[in-house]
Amino acid sequence: MKYADEFRDKEIALGLAKTIRAETHPGRPYRFMEFCGGHTHAISRYGLEDMLPSNVRMIHGPGCPVCVLPAGRIDMAIRLAERSEVILCVYGDLMRVPGSQGASLLKAKARGADVRMVYSTIDAVRIAQENPEREIVFFAIGFETTTPPTAVMIRLVEKKQLSNFSVFCNHVLTPPAMQNILESPDIRSIGRVEIDGFVGPAHVSTIIGTAPYEFFAEEFGKPVVISGFEPLDMMQAILMLVRQVNENRHEVENQYSRAVTRDGNLRAKEEVSDIFELRDQFEWRGLGQVPYSGLKLKRAYAKYDAEVRFGMNELCVDDNPACECGAILRGVKKPVDCKLFGTVCTPETPMGSCMVSSEGACAAHWTYGRFRDHQQRRAS
């Protein structure tokens, strides 16, 4: 496959693996967090861990929008979908995310709620046009990459003068969450998660650029390398991080120079800032309330804001106390450290959010990597 195979070349990968091995100092740990679930998925799917020396450890971060969505937001969506006038349009990944007491949109749909799986914002607009007597709500979710399409959709709805359309906004931001991981007091009290550098998500940076990480790298003294999602991209990014660590540098470097610039996509950023504004705080599953980490529609667009339009109340739901998603999302624990992992919590019956999306740390490890646990157990 053109433009993909070039970035999955085994020979180049082996060459990079050799260089990484040669340049890492054997006695020194290199702990890198890949923030984004897309990276987690790529690491597992291509078996990247097998190619890295044992002192290079990848810590899976909270960058999966499905995984960090708190159960309360799912409950809110279910309540909304249960209203007879509402058609709730969602991306497929959200259907099985557990709300409270085992509820999910998939189950709500089976009981009669009109929940429709869509593949793009355009589909939702089409459904609104086809059903003028119904209220269409789009369940907007995702990081900076998926926010511009929501903004464009609102512009489109405005232009078409559709009065039956609104957005349940759950868009979140990457840099505040990364900052939260390093600042959060309970991480410091646990004191176990040491991170030597971050692999930053390239797709997010195609929109926001690399500049927003500069303060972060400077303030926390941690290197950040913005990386693409192909396995060779990741190998190269890891090598770049190793070099920064070895040279005591903490800069923002751009591995994905084929699409990412320092300033990002100005037009997209403009559209987003026209329509959205920061929430004071937003709840992340596993991280709790993170200041200035979520977006909502500006007052001028309130008629498109489902939370306003339907008077939705914020619901807060505690996660299963045995679920370690919080610690896993912060990189403090590994999936296998959770008692629920692979017992009651599997991709078929996810208890915690990390098991729901294929980008979640637990689902990725379960789906692609769990054979290593048995190998390790045998070896020890």
Add this chain to the structure above:
Amino acid sequence: MKAYQRKLDIRNGCVDLSHGSGGRAMAQLISGLFHEAFGNEWLARGNDQSAFDVGAGRMVMTTDGYVVSPLFFPGGNIGSLAVHGTVNDIAMAGAKPLYLSASFIIEEGFRFADLKTIADSMGEAARTAGVHIITGDTKVVERGKADGLFISTSAVGIVPDGLDLSAENARVGDRVLISGTLGDHGVAIMSKRQNLAFETEIVSDSAALNDLVARMVEAGGAGIRLMRDPTRGGLAATLNEIAQQSRLGFHLREEEIPVKPGVAAACELLGLDPLHVANEGKLVAIVAPEIAGAVLAAMRAHPLGRDAADIGEAVADDHHFVQMATSFGGGRIVDWLSGEQLPRIC
């Protein structure tokens, strides 16, 4: 006196509730459309059942329901699929399929023209596969009670002497052979789904595999441990099932697994794994290592096995994992598909 009956208006007409009521309209639909399409001596006798001779040896029987959406897709339709799928289930026992039954649940308003196209493809698929559709049933339900048309087919076949293919038969050291490229059917269907339509040249691989199987049995005989057609859940589900039932594991090599570039690209776009995508004209065979070469050669000599490949082997593994060496150089599990096959969102 013979009552006058207007001819079935196949071009413009459509099925109504009278076509399922047991009256003349139903008889006309059956004789004018289905018998026409399936034409054989058994149906011609017009009984509620068909009699046939049973030879010596073991018989196999299978049944399957077809609810595919859309009904027409690149490379086939629900009718050809309903024949191929059921013929293949028989063929996976190494058996020769003989007779099929077909049951139709039709939503009122369904166009005769479409029904005829579908029935004709069933007739053609049956003739190509060398089987006969010898009994059937037609029901019509009210509008909104079925998505156009559902078809259910059953089949019987006869197993050659000395062959006992079964999922618990795989042994450590056996080779894993597949008959061709993976994921064609699923991608062809998805490319035509509402909301998802994308342009691709991929057509469904829907085909009857009984002739290919006969050639493989000639070449490999009892050295063939078992065969499966990797339909829903794809190759991943099939190998995981076999691993569980035979109580062993598999090691695959990703670079040996044939996937068409168009399928790979569509999967990439939708966040799917070709190993999870359905096939309707492919088989996986677990065979003894000493006959693997001969069976593979026989497969490659057949038009439906041109891209056949040896993709790995059965290994001892208490956890029954299907593992794969990725073409990138790492290792990973090939797991069951969980839930529906849903594209990732970012």
